[in-house]
Amino acid sequence: MNKFFPPRIILFAASLIGTLAVIPFAVIAWTRSAPSSGRPIHIIQDMDYQPRFDTQEVNPLFADDRAMRPQIPGVVAVGQSRDDVHFSEGVVDGAWAATMPEQVSVTMEVLNRGRERFNIYCSACHGYSGFGDGIVNQRAMVAMSNADGPIYGTAWVQAKSLHDPEVRDQPPGQIFNTITHGIRNMAGYAAQIPPRDRWTIAAYVKALQKSQDATLQDVPPQERASLNP
Ligand code: HEC
Known part of the structure:
Protein backbone atom coordinates (compact mmCIF):
# COMPACT_ATOMS: atom_id res chain seq x y z
CA MET A 1 0.00 0.00 0.00
CA SER A 33 -29.52 26.74 27.91
CA ALA A 34 -28.59 30.43 27.62
CA PRO A 35 -31.22 33.06 28.51
CA SER A 36 -32.33 35.19 25.57
CA SER A 37 -34.76 38.03 25.11
CA GLY A 38 -35.81 36.75 21.68
CA ARG A 39 -38.67 34.39 21.10
CA PRO A 40 -37.78 30.71 21.01
CA ILE A 41 -37.94 29.07 17.61
CA HIS A 42 -41.45 27.83 17.59
CA ILE A 43 -42.19 25.42 14.78
CA ILE A 44 -45.76 24.45 15.60
CA GLN A 45 -47.60 27.67 16.39
CA ASP A 46 -50.98 26.32 17.45
CA MET A 47 -52.70 29.42 18.85
CA ASP A 48 -49.77 30.63 20.89
CA TYR A 49 -49.41 33.99 19.22
CA GLN A 50 -52.65 35.75 18.51
CA PRO A 51 -53.53 39.26 17.51
CA ARG A 52 -54.79 40.64 20.82
CA PHE A 53 -54.15 43.31 23.43
CA ASP A 54 -52.53 42.60 26.76
CA THR A 55 -53.75 44.16 29.98
CA GLN A 56 -52.79 47.85 30.28
CA GLU A 57 -51.69 47.95 26.64
CA VAL A 58 -52.24 50.96 24.36
CA ASN A 59 -55.00 50.64 21.77
CA PRO A 60 -55.26 53.66 19.47
CA LEU A 61 -58.70 52.52 18.32
CA PHE A 62 -60.21 54.27 21.35
CA ALA A 63 -60.03 57.98 22.07
CA ASP A 64 -58.39 57.40 25.44
CA ASP A 65 -55.88 54.89 23.94
CA ARG A 66 -56.74 52.28 26.51
CA ALA A 67 -57.17 48.66 25.44
CA MET A 68 -58.88 47.87 28.76
CA ARG A 69 -62.32 49.43 28.67
CA PRO A 70 -63.75 51.02 31.80
CA GLN A 71 -67.19 50.02 32.99
CA ILE A 72 -69.93 51.87 31.17
CA PRO A 73 -71.59 54.28 33.64
CA GLY A 74 -75.06 53.23 34.70
CA VAL A 75 -74.68 49.64 33.51
CA VAL A 76 -75.15 46.82 36.02
CA ALA A 77 -74.05 43.28 35.22
CA VAL A 78 -76.64 40.55 35.51
CA GLY A 79 -76.87 39.38 39.12
CA GLN A 80 -74.88 42.34 40.47
CA SER A 81 -77.68 44.75 41.28
CA ARG A 82 -77.61 45.91 44.87
CA ASP A 83 -81.30 46.80 44.99
CA ASP A 84 -81.94 44.10 47.53
CA VAL A 85 -80.19 45.78 50.49
CA HIS A 86 -81.19 43.00 52.86
CA PHE A 87 -79.15 40.51 50.83
CA SER A 88 -76.35 42.80 49.63
CA GLU A 89 -75.84 45.04 52.70
CA GLY A 90 -77.53 43.27 55.59
CA VAL A 91 -79.84 46.23 56.15
CA VAL A 92 -83.63 46.26 56.60
CA ASP A 93 -85.46 49.56 57.04
CA GLY A 94 -82.22 51.36 57.82
CA ALA A 95 -81.20 48.97 60.64
CA TRP A 96 -79.07 45.79 60.75
CA ALA A 97 -81.16 42.88 59.55
CA ALA A 98 -82.29 40.66 62.41
CA THR A 99 -83.23 37.91 59.97
CA MET A 100 -81.52 36.09 57.15
CA PRO A 101 -82.43 37.23 53.62
CA GLU A 102 -84.96 35.06 51.81
CA GLN A 103 -82.24 33.79 49.43
CA VAL A 104 -80.44 32.02 52.30
CA SER A 105 -82.73 30.17 54.68
CA VAL A 106 -81.08 28.53 57.66
CA THR A 107 -80.82 24.85 56.92
CA MET A 108 -78.27 22.30 58.10
CA GLU A 109 -76.69 22.52 54.65
CA VAL A 110 -76.27 26.30 54.98
CA LEU A 111 -74.80 25.98 58.47
CA ASN A 112 -72.36 23.30 57.31
CA ARG A 113 -71.30 25.50 54.43
CA GLY A 114 -70.92 28.39 56.90
CA ARG A 115 -68.77 26.28 59.21
CA GLU A 116 -66.56 25.20 56.33
CA ARG A 117 -66.13 28.84 55.13
CA PHE A 118 -65.60 30.10 58.69
CA ASN A 119 -62.90 27.50 59.29
CA ILE A 120 -61.18 28.54 56.07
CA TYR A 121 -61.45 32.33 56.31
CA CYS A 122 -61.95 33.26 59.95
CA SER A 123 -60.51 30.58 62.21
CA ALA A 124 -56.91 31.60 61.54
CA CYS A 125 -57.51 34.68 63.70
CA HIS A 126 -60.73 34.05 65.58
CA GLY A 127 -60.03 30.36 66.34
CA TYR A 128 -62.29 27.43 65.48
CA SER A 129 -64.53 28.18 68.45
CA GLY A 130 -64.48 31.94 67.91
CA PHE A 131 -62.67 32.99 71.08
CA GLY A 132 -60.10 35.08 69.21
CA ASP A 133 -57.35 32.55 69.89
CA GLY A 134 -56.57 31.38 66.33
CA ILE A 135 -53.14 30.29 65.17
CA VAL A 136 -52.25 33.79 63.90
CA ASN A 137 -52.94 35.19 67.32
CA GLN A 138 -50.83 32.52 68.99
CA ARG A 139 -47.97 33.27 66.61
CA ALA A 140 -48.31 37.00 67.24
CA MET A 141 -48.16 36.42 70.98
CA VAL A 142 -44.87 34.53 70.54
CA ALA A 143 -43.49 37.30 68.30
CA MET A 144 -44.53 39.97 70.79
CA SER A 145 -42.89 38.19 73.69
CA ASN A 146 -39.48 37.76 71.99
CA ALA A 147 -36.55 37.86 74.34
CA ASP A 148 -35.49 41.16 72.68
CA GLY A 149 -38.95 42.57 73.11
CA PRO A 150 -41.35 43.21 70.25
CA ILE A 151 -39.84 44.40 67.00
CA TYR A 152 -39.81 48.17 66.99
CA GLY A 153 -43.21 49.59 66.14
CA THR A 154 -44.99 46.25 66.27
CA ALA A 155 -48.47 46.35 67.66
CA TRP A 156 -50.99 43.57 67.80
CA VAL A 157 -54.73 43.81 68.05
CA GLN A 158 -56.17 40.47 68.99
CA ALA A 159 -59.08 39.22 66.90
CA LYS A 160 -62.20 39.83 68.93
CA SER A 161 -63.84 36.99 70.76
CA LEU A 162 -67.12 36.39 68.99
CA HIS A 163 -68.57 35.50 72.40
CA ASP A 164 -68.01 39.00 73.74
CA PRO A 165 -71.48 40.18 74.85
CA GLU A 166 -71.05 43.16 72.54
CA VAL A 167 -70.56 40.89 69.52
CA ARG A 168 -72.87 38.13 70.72
CA ASP A 169 -75.86 40.45 70.71
CA GLN A 170 -75.26 41.63 67.15
CA PRO A 171 -77.92 40.72 64.58
CA PRO A 172 -76.83 38.60 61.60
CA GLY A 173 -76.97 41.64 59.31
CA GLN A 174 -74.26 43.33 61.36
CA ILE A 175 -72.02 40.24 61.30
CA PHE A 176 -72.59 40.12 57.53
CA ASN A 177 -71.52 43.77 57.31
CA THR A 178 -68.35 43.11 59.34
CA ILE A 179 -67.41 40.25 57.00
CA THR A 180 -68.18 42.39 53.94
CA HIS A 181 -66.44 45.64 54.88
CA GLY A 182 -64.20 44.66 57.78
CA ILE A 183 -64.08 46.64 60.99
CA ARG A 184 -61.33 48.81 62.48
CA ASN A 185 -58.24 46.52 62.31
CA MET A 186 -59.96 43.69 60.50
CA ALA A 187 -60.01 43.74 56.68
CA GLY A 188 -63.18 43.11 54.68
CA TYR A 189 -63.78 39.87 52.81
CA ALA A 190 -66.09 41.08 50.02
CA ALA A 191 -63.39 40.40 47.43
CA GLN A 192 -62.80 36.80 48.53
CA ILE A 193 -66.17 35.59 49.77
CA PRO A 194 -69.31 35.92 47.62
CA PRO A 195 -72.42 37.37 49.35
CA ARG A 196 -74.24 34.08 49.77
CA ASP A 197 -71.26 32.52 51.52
CA ARG A 198 -70.93 35.61 53.75
CA TRP A 199 -74.49 34.96 54.89
CA THR A 200 -73.76 31.30 55.56
CA ILE A 201 -70.81 32.41 57.71
CA ALA A 202 -72.98 34.96 59.55
CA ALA A 203 -75.52 32.19 60.26
CA TYR A 204 -72.75 29.90 61.50
CA VAL A 205 -71.32 32.65 63.74
CA LYS A 206 -74.77 33.06 65.33
CA ALA A 207 -74.91 29.28 65.90
CA LEU A 208 -71.37 29.31 67.32
CA GLN A 209 -72.35 32.10 69.71
CA LYS A 210 -75.46 30.21 70.76
CA SER A 211 -73.34 27.13 71.42
CA GLN A 212 -71.50 29.01 74.19
CA ASP A 213 -74.50 30.85 75.56
CA ALA A 214 -77.46 28.51 75.69
CA THR A 215 -79.75 27.48 78.53
CA LEU A 216 -81.88 24.40 78.95
CA GLN A 217 -84.82 26.47 77.74
CA ASP A 218 -83.18 26.68 74.32
CA VAL A 219 -83.37 22.90 73.91
CA PRO A 220 -86.67 21.63 72.49
CA PRO A 221 -88.61 19.95 75.38
CA GLN A 222 -88.74 16.56 73.70
CA GLU A 223 -84.95 16.47 73.51
CA ARG A 224 -84.18 17.69 77.04
CA ALA A 225 -84.56 14.24 78.53
CA SER A 226 -81.62 12.96 76.49
CA LEU A 227 -79.28 15.56 78.02
CA ASN A 228 -77.20 14.91 81.11
CA PRO A 229 -78.32 17.18 83.94
C1 HEC B 1 -56.43 38.46 59.96
C2 HEC B 1 -57.16 38.23 61.16
C3 HEC B 1 -58.67 38.14 61.06
C4 HEC B 1 -59.44 37.35 60.23
C5 HEC B 1 -58.96 36.34 59.22
C6 HEC B 1 -60.81 37.63 60.54
N1 HEC B 1 -60.88 38.58 61.54
FE1 HEC B 1 -62.59 39.25 62.44
N2 HEC B 1 -61.48 40.50 63.59
C7 HEC B 1 -60.10 40.59 63.58
C8 HEC B 1 -59.69 41.63 64.48
C9 HEC B 1 -58.24 42.03 64.74
C10 HEC B 1 -60.86 42.17 65.05
C11 HEC B 1 -60.96 43.32 66.02
C12 HEC B 1 -60.77 44.59 65.25
C13 HEC B 1 -60.58 45.77 66.14
O1 HEC B 1 -61.17 45.78 67.25
O2 HEC B 1 -59.83 46.66 65.74
C14 HEC B 1 -61.97 41.42 64.47
C15 HEC B 1 -63.31 41.64 64.79
C16 HEC B 1 -64.36 40.89 64.34
C17 HEC B 1 -65.73 41.00 64.78
C18 HEC B 1 -66.24 41.97 65.85
C19 HEC B 1 -66.81 43.19 65.20
C20 HEC B 1 -67.27 44.21 66.24
O3 HEC B 1 -68.37 44.71 66.05
O4 HEC B 1 -66.52 44.49 67.16
C21 HEC B 1 -66.45 40.06 64.11
C22 HEC B 1 -67.95 39.78 64.21
C23 HEC B 1 -65.53 39.37 63.22
N3 HEC B 1 -64.27 39.88 63.38
C24 HEC B 1 -65.89 38.34 62.37
C25 HEC B 1 -65.01 37.73 61.48
C26 HEC B 1 -65.42 36.74 60.51
C27 HEC B 1 -66.84 36.18 60.38
C28 HEC B 1 -64.30 36.41 59.80
C29 HEC B 1 -64.20 35.47 58.62
C30 HEC B 1 -64.91 35.87 57.45
C31 HEC B 1 -63.19 37.17 60.35
N4 HEC B 1 -63.66 37.97 61.34
C32 HEC B 1 -61.89 37.05 59.91
C33 HEC B 1 -59.24 39.84 62.85
C34 HEC B 1 -59.60 38.92 61.87
Whole structure:
Protein backbone atom coordinates (compact mmCIF):
# COMPACT_ATOMS: atom_id res chain seq x y z
CA MET A 1 0.00 0.00 0.00
CA ASN A 2 1.15 3.49 -0.85
CA LYS A 3 2.53 5.12 2.25
CA PHE A 4 0.90 8.39 1.22
CA PHE A 5 -2.54 6.76 1.26
CA PRO A 6 -4.85 8.20 2.37
CA PRO A 7 -3.41 11.55 1.27
CA ARG A 8 -2.81 14.05 4.05
CA ILE A 9 -5.22 16.51 2.51
CA ILE A 10 -8.07 14.04 2.87
CA LEU A 11 -7.19 13.28 6.48
CA PHE A 12 -7.03 17.00 7.16
CA ALA A 13 -10.36 17.64 5.43
CA ALA A 14 -12.03 14.76 7.28
CA SER A 15 -10.93 15.99 10.67
CA LEU A 16 -11.94 19.55 9.77
CA ILE A 17 -15.42 18.40 8.69
CA GLY A 18 -15.67 16.25 11.78
CA THR A 19 -14.89 19.23 13.99
CA LEU A 20 -17.23 21.58 12.13
CA ALA A 21 -20.02 18.99 12.29
CA VAL A 22 -20.12 19.40 16.06
CA ILE A 23 -20.77 23.14 15.82
CA PRO A 24 -24.52 23.02 15.01
CA PHE A 25 -25.12 20.75 17.98
CA ALA A 26 -23.04 22.97 20.22
CA VAL A 27 -25.01 26.01 19.04
CA ILE A 28 -28.32 24.27 19.66
CA ALA A 29 -27.24 23.18 23.13
CA TRP A 30 -26.07 26.71 23.89
CA THR A 31 -29.25 28.43 22.70
CA ARG A 32 -31.35 26.00 24.69
CA SER A 33 -29.52 26.74 27.91
CA ALA A 34 -28.59 30.43 27.62
CA PRO A 35 -31.22 33.06 28.51
CA SER A 36 -32.33 35.19 25.57
CA SER A 37 -34.76 38.03 25.11
CA GLY A 38 -35.81 36.75 21.68
CA ARG A 39 -38.67 34.39 21.10
CA PRO A 40 -37.78 30.71 21.01
CA ILE A 41 -37.94 29.07 17.61
CA HIS A 42 -41.45 27.83 17.59
CA ILE A 43 -42.19 25.42 14.78
CA ILE A 44 -45.76 24.45 15.60
CA GLN A 45 -47.60 27.67 16.39
CA ASP A 46 -50.98 26.32 17.45
CA MET A 47 -52.70 29.42 18.85
CA ASP A 48 -49.77 30.63 20.89
CA TYR A 49 -49.41 33.99 19.22
CA GLN A 50 -52.65 35.75 18.51
CA PRO A 51 -53.53 39.26 17.51
CA ARG A 52 -54.79 40.64 20.82
CA PHE A 53 -54.15 43.31 23.43
CA ASP A 54 -52.53 42.60 26.76
CA THR A 55 -53.75 44.16 29.98
CA GLN A 56 -52.79 47.85 30.28
CA GLU A 57 -51.69 47.95 26.64
CA VAL A 58 -52.24 50.96 24.36
CA ASN A 59 -55.00 50.64 21.77
CA PRO A 60 -55.26 53.66 19.47
CA LEU A 61 -58.70 52.52 18.32
CA PHE A 62 -60.21 54.27 21.35
CA ALA A 63 -60.03 57.98 22.07
CA ASP A 64 -58.39 57.40 25.44
CA ASP A 65 -55.88 54.89 23.94
CA ARG A 66 -56.74 52.28 26.51
CA ALA A 67 -57.17 48.66 25.44
CA MET A 68 -58.88 47.87 28.76
CA ARG A 69 -62.32 49.43 28.67
CA PRO A 70 -63.75 51.02 31.80
CA GLN A 71 -67.19 50.02 32.99
CA ILE A 72 -69.93 51.87 31.17
CA PRO A 73 -71.59 54.28 33.64
CA GLY A 74 -75.06 53.23 34.70
CA VAL A 75 -74.68 49.64 33.51
CA VAL A 76 -75.15 46.82 36.02
CA ALA A 77 -74.05 43.28 35.22
CA VAL A 78 -76.64 40.55 35.51
CA GLY A 79 -76.87 39.38 39.12
CA GLN A 80 -74.88 42.34 40.47
CA SER A 81 -77.68 44.75 41.28
CA ARG A 82 -77.61 45.91 44.87
CA ASP A 83 -81.30 46.80 44.99
CA ASP A 84 -81.94 44.10 47.53
CA VAL A 85 -80.19 45.78 50.49
CA HIS A 86 -81.19 43.00 52.86
CA PHE A 87 -79.15 40.51 50.83
CA SER A 88 -76.35 42.80 49.63
CA GLU A 89 -75.84 45.04 52.70
CA GLY A 90 -77.53 43.27 55.59
CA VAL A 91 -79.84 46.23 56.15
CA VAL A 92 -83.63 46.26 56.60
CA ASP A 93 -85.46 49.56 57.04
CA GLY A 94 -82.22 51.36 57.82
CA ALA A 95 -81.20 48.97 60.64
CA TRP A 96 -79.07 45.79 60.75
CA ALA A 97 -81.16 42.88 59.55
CA ALA A 98 -82.29 40.66 62.41
CA THR A 99 -83.23 37.91 59.97
CA MET A 100 -81.52 36.09 57.15
CA PRO A 101 -82.43 37.23 53.62
CA GLU A 102 -84.96 35.06 51.81
CA GLN A 103 -82.24 33.79 49.43
CA VAL A 104 -80.44 32.02 52.30
CA SER A 105 -82.73 30.17 54.68
CA VAL A 106 -81.08 28.53 57.66
CA THR A 107 -80.82 24.85 56.92
CA MET A 108 -78.27 22.30 58.10
CA GLU A 109 -76.69 22.52 54.65
CA VAL A 110 -76.27 26.30 54.98
CA LEU A 111 -74.80 25.98 58.47
CA ASN A 112 -72.36 23.30 57.31
CA ARG A 113 -71.30 25.50 54.43
CA GLY A 114 -70.92 28.39 56.90
CA ARG A 115 -68.77 26.28 59.21
CA GLU A 116 -66.56 25.20 56.33
CA ARG A 117 -66.13 28.84 55.13
CA PHE A 118 -65.60 30.10 58.69
CA ASN A 119 -62.90 27.50 59.29
CA ILE A 120 -61.18 28.54 56.07
CA TYR A 121 -61.45 32.33 56.31
CA CYS A 122 -61.95 33.26 59.95
CA SER A 123 -60.51 30.58 62.21
CA ALA A 124 -56.91 31.60 61.54
CA CYS A 125 -57.51 34.68 63.70
CA HIS A 126 -60.73 34.05 65.58
CA GLY A 127 -60.03 30.36 66.34
CA TYR A 128 -62.29 27.43 65.48
CA SER A 129 -64.53 28.18 68.45
CA GLY A 130 -64.48 31.94 67.91
CA PHE A 131 -62.67 32.99 71.08
CA GLY A 132 -60.10 35.08 69.21
CA ASP A 133 -57.35 32.55 69.89
CA GLY A 134 -56.57 31.38 66.33
CA ILE A 135 -53.14 30.29 65.17
CA VAL A 136 -52.25 33.79 63.90
CA ASN A 137 -52.94 35.19 67.32
CA GLN A 138 -50.83 32.52 68.99
CA ARG A 139 -47.97 33.27 66.61
CA ALA A 140 -48.31 37.00 67.24
CA MET A 141 -48.16 36.42 70.98
CA VAL A 142 -44.87 34.53 70.54
CA ALA A 143 -43.49 37.30 68.30
CA MET A 144 -44.53 39.97 70.79
CA SER A 145 -42.89 38.19 73.69
CA ASN A 146 -39.48 37.76 71.99
CA ALA A 147 -36.55 37.86 74.34
CA ASP A 148 -35.49 41.16 72.68
CA GLY A 149 -38.95 42.57 73.11
CA PRO A 150 -41.35 43.21 70.25
CA ILE A 151 -39.84 44.40 67.00
CA TYR A 152 -39.81 48.17 66.99
CA GLY A 153 -43.21 49.59 66.14
CA THR A 154 -44.99 46.25 66.27
CA ALA A 155 -48.47 46.35 67.66
CA TRP A 156 -50.99 43.57 67.80
CA VAL A 157 -54.73 43.81 68.05
CA GLN A 158 -56.17 40.47 68.99
CA ALA A 159 -59.08 39.22 66.90
CA LYS A 160 -62.20 39.83 68.93
CA SER A 161 -63.84 36.99 70.76
CA LEU A 162 -67.12 36.39 68.99
CA HIS A 163 -68.57 35.50 72.40
CA ASP A 164 -68.01 39.00 73.74
CA PRO A 165 -71.48 40.18 74.85
CA GLU A 166 -71.05 43.16 72.54
CA VAL A 167 -70.56 40.89 69.52
CA ARG A 168 -72.87 38.13 70.72
CA ASP A 169 -75.86 40.45 70.71
CA GLN A 170 -75.26 41.63 67.15
CA PRO A 171 -77.92 40.72 64.58
CA PRO A 172 -76.83 38.60 61.60
CA GLY A 173 -76.97 41.64 59.31
CA GLN A 174 -74.26 43.33 61.36
CA ILE A 175 -72.02 40.24 61.30
CA PHE A 176 -72.59 40.12 57.53
CA ASN A 177 -71.52 43.77 57.31
CA THR A 178 -68.35 43.11 59.34
CA ILE A 179 -67.41 40.25 57.00
CA THR A 180 -68.18 42.39 53.94
CA HIS A 181 -66.44 45.64 54.88
CA GLY A 182 -64.20 44.66 57.78
CA ILE A 183 -64.08 46.64 60.99
CA ARG A 184 -61.33 48.81 62.48
CA ASN A 185 -58.24 46.52 62.31
CA MET A 186 -59.96 43.69 60.50
CA ALA A 187 -60.01 43.74 56.68
CA GLY A 188 -63.18 43.11 54.68
CA TYR A 189 -63.78 39.87 52.81
CA ALA A 190 -66.09 41.08 50.02
CA ALA A 191 -63.39 40.40 47.43
CA GLN A 192 -62.80 36.80 48.53
CA ILE A 193 -66.17 35.59 49.77
CA PRO A 194 -69.31 35.92 47.62
CA PRO A 195 -72.42 37.37 49.35
CA ARG A 196 -74.24 34.08 49.77
CA ASP A 197 -71.26 32.52 51.52
CA ARG A 198 -70.93 35.61 53.75
CA TRP A 199 -74.49 34.96 54.89
CA THR A 200 -73.76 31.30 55.56
CA ILE A 201 -70.81 32.41 57.71
CA ALA A 202 -72.98 34.96 59.55
CA ALA A 203 -75.52 32.19 60.26
CA TYR A 204 -72.75 29.90 61.50
CA VAL A 205 -71.32 32.65 63.74
CA LYS A 206 -74.77 33.06 65.33
CA ALA A 207 -74.91 29.28 65.90
CA LEU A 208 -71.37 29.31 67.32
CA GLN A 209 -72.35 32.10 69.71
CA LYS A 210 -75.46 30.21 70.76
CA SER A 211 -73.34 27.13 71.42
CA GLN A 212 -71.50 29.01 74.19
CA ASP A 213 -74.50 30.85 75.56
CA ALA A 214 -77.46 28.51 75.69
CA THR A 215 -79.75 27.48 78.53
CA LEU A 216 -81.88 24.40 78.95
CA GLN A 217 -84.82 26.47 77.74
CA ASP A 218 -83.18 26.68 74.32
CA VAL A 219 -83.37 22.90 73.91
CA PRO A 220 -86.67 21.63 72.49
CA PRO A 221 -88.61 19.95 75.38
CA GLN A 222 -88.74 16.56 73.70
CA GLU A 223 -84.95 16.47 73.51
CA ARG A 224 -84.18 17.69 77.04
CA ALA A 225 -84.56 14.24 78.53
CA SER A 226 -81.62 12.96 76.49
CA LEU A 227 -79.28 15.56 78.02
CA ASN A 228 -77.20 14.91 81.11
CA PRO A 229 -78.32 17.18 83.94
C1 HEC B 1 -56.43 38.46 59.96
C2 HEC B 1 -57.16 38.23 61.16
C3 HEC B 1 -58.67 38.14 61.06
C4 HEC B 1 -59.44 37.35 60.23
C5 HEC B 1 -58.96 36.34 59.22
C6 HEC B 1 -60.81 37.63 60.54
N1 HEC B 1 -60.88 38.58 61.54
FE1 HEC B 1 -62.59 39.25 62.44
N2 HEC B 1 -61.48 40.50 63.59
C7 HEC B 1 -60.10 40.59 63.58
C8 HEC B 1 -59.69 41.63 64.48
C9 HEC B 1 -58.24 42.03 64.74
C10 HEC B 1 -60.86 42.17 65.05
C11 HEC B 1 -60.96 43.32 66.02
C12 HEC B 1 -60.77 44.59 65.25
C13 HEC B 1 -60.58 45.77 66.14
O1 HEC B 1 -61.17 45.78 67.25
O2 HEC B 1 -59.83 46.66 65.74
C14 HEC B 1 -61.97 41.42 64.47
C15 HEC B 1 -63.31 41.64 64.79
C16 HEC B 1 -64.36 40.89 64.34
C17 HEC B 1 -65.73 41.00 64.78
C18 HEC B 1 -66.24 41.97 65.85
C19 HEC B 1 -66.81 43.19 65.20
C20 HEC B 1 -67.27 44.21 66.24
O3 HEC B 1 -68.37 44.71 66.05
O4 HEC B 1 -66.52 44.49 67.16
C21 HEC B 1 -66.45 40.06 64.11
C22 HEC B 1 -67.95 39.78 64.21
C23 HEC B 1 -65.53 39.37 63.22
N3 HEC B 1 -64.27 39.88 63.38
C24 HEC B 1 -65.89 38.34 62.37
C25 HEC B 1 -65.01 37.73 61.48
C26 HEC B 1 -65.42 36.74 60.51
C27 HEC B 1 -66.84 36.18 60.38
C28 HEC B 1 -64.30 36.41 59.80
C29 HEC B 1 -64.20 35.47 58.62
C30 HEC B 1 -64.91 35.87 57.45
C31 HEC B 1 -63.19 37.17 60.35
N4 HEC B 1 -63.66 37.97 61.34
C32 HEC B 1 -61.89 37.05 59.91
C33 HEC B 1 -59.24 39.84 62.85
C34 HEC B 1 -59.60 38.92 61.87
